[in-house]
Amino acid sequence: MELNILTICYLIGSITFIAGLKMLSHPESARKGNLVAAAGMFVAIIGTIFLYEEEGVKLGNYIWIFVALSIGTLLGTMAAKKVKMTAMPEMVSLFNGMGGACAALISIVEFNHLMHRGAEGQSADGGTLLIIFAGLIIGTISFAGSMVAWGKLNGSIKDFSFKGQHIVNLLIFGVIITLSAYLIISGDPAASSLFYVIFVLSIVYGLFFVLPIGGADMPVVISLLNSFTGVAAAFGGFLYDNPVMLTGGILVGSAGTILTILMCKAMNRPLSNVLIGSFGGGVSGG
Amino acid sequence: METAFDWITLHQDMIYIVVLSVFLGIEVIGRVPSVLHTPLMSGANAIHGVVIIGAIIVMGKADSGNYTALILGFLAVILGTLNVVGGFVVTDRMLEMFKKKK
Numbered sequence: 001m002e003l004n005i006l007t008i009c010y011l012i013g014s015i016t017f018i019a020g021l022k023m024l025s026h027p028e029s030a031r032k033g034n035l036v037a038a039a040g041m042f043v044a045i046i047g048t049i050f051l052y053e054e055e056g057v058k059l060g061n062y063i064w065i066f067v068a069l070s071i072g073t074l075l076g077t078m079a080a081k082k083v084k085m086t087a088m089p090e091m092v093s094l095f096n097g098m099g100g101a102c103a104a105l106i107s108i109v110e111f112n113h114l115m116h117r118g119a120e121g122q123s124a125d126g127g128t129l130l131i132i133f134a135g136l137i138i139g140t141i142s143f144a145g146s147m148v149a150w151g152k153l154n155g156s157i158k159d160f161s162f163k164g165q166h167i168v169n170l171l172i173f174g175v176i177i178t179l180s181a182y183l184i185i186s187g188d189p190a191a192s193s194l195f196y197v198i199f200v201l202s203i204v205y206g207l208f209f210v211l212p213i214g215g216a217d218m219p220v221v222i223s224l225l226n227s228f229t230g231v232a233a234a235f236g237g238f239l240y241d242n243p244v245m246l247t248g249g250i251l252v253g254s255a256g257t258i259l260t261i262l263m264c265k266a267m268n269r270p271l272s273n274v275l276i277g278s279f280g281g282g283v284s285g286g
Numbered sequence: 287m288e289t290a291f292d293w294i295t296l297h298q299d300m301i302y303i304v305v306l307s308v309f310l311g312i313e314v315i316g317r318v319p320s321v322l323h324t325p326l327m328s329g330a331n332a333i334h335g336v337v338i339i340g341a342i343i344v345m346g347k348a349d350s351g352n353y354t355a356l357i358l359g360f361l362a363v364i365l366g367t368l369n370v371v372g373g374f375v376v377t378d379r380m381l382e383m384f385k386k387k388k
Contacts, residue, residue: 024326024330025317027321030325034332044336049346061356062346064356072364076372080375088379091372092327092373095331101362125289127289127293229331247307250307250311252333262315262318
């Protein structure tokens with residue numbers, strides 16, 4: 001019975017996300033759309049806290065969950081209320097980074113959990129590992145990139161690029177993929193420290209990805225990173241067989257990508273130009 | 287190879303959700319006026335805060351003796367809440383400003 005109610009909570013969540021996003025794209029209904037999505041999120045969160053169970057076991061650590069929720073709510077509301085109107089995009093970038101970091105942390109805990117079980121003789125299956133790695137890599141890149149974007153918008157980080165940076169970027173990305181593939185295929189608990197190498201490399205990749213892009217193009221980059229975090233959230237949905245995380249994440253992933261392209265179009269520039277245009281000279285018109 | 291196919295069969299309804307949601311996301315945004323680009327980005331930012339559900343599950347499943355999981359889970363819930371609450375409040379403020387302009 002309780003699980004049925006949870007299913008309905010998740011259904012409500014998914015529907016409000018879709019409806020909210022739809023309403024957000026029309027000027028008259030935009031504000032209401034935001035509230036609708038927020039209400040759906042609230043239902044899904046409360047449902048998870050009280051009704052979620054795995055193999056018949058309910059969640060524990062209620063006190064800590066509520067302490068963390070209160071701290072987050074307090075800080076989030078204060079930060080969002082105090083921010084100046086002109087500084088809104090950098091605030092969005094900061095919050096986006098928090099979401100990416102959240103996805104990465106989930107992957108780290110679940111990986112430890114799997115490796116712990118692996119040491120007891122249960123082998124981890126490749127599909128789960130793939131999901132954990134994807135969540136870690138995308139979430140971390142989004143986190144590191146958003147922090148740079150945030151720094152650039154408030155003026156504390158300057159543009160930075162060196163010759164051949166996109167080759168270095170590609171190399172780093174290649175190493176990340178190779179290491180992940182090795183770990184997923186071998187499933188070797190002895191090599192689990194490589195997981196943290198991948199984590200660090202993803203941070204570096206995220207930094208190098210955003211650092212050379214000009215400050216004026218940051219909104220486009222934030223929108224792109226926003227869709228990255230959406231995809232990272234969706235991998236979490238796969239991990240827990242959780243439909244609301246899946247729909248919410250993928251919806252933001254695809255809508256965010258389209259929005260990124262639309263924003264580029266509004267500036268009369270293709271996305272590729274924004275992302276790599278600043279390499280080698282940086283005389284792009286902007 | 288067989289395990290990959292097994293995996294797809296096992297998770298087929300999730301894969302359907304993914305495919306349909308991708309198209310839905312594209313359609314829903316459709317022809318958004320450029321004034322709404324930033325608020326929409328911000329609203330989408332708040333929605334991907336659903337990761338917080340994963341963080342709550344991690345936190346709730348952690349054994350009381352497993353401090354790494356407890357600390358990381360605790361952090362994850364805080365960060366996720368920041369994303370959700372901050373995201374929705376910022377979006378609301380942006381749209382409020384938008385309304386005044388009109």
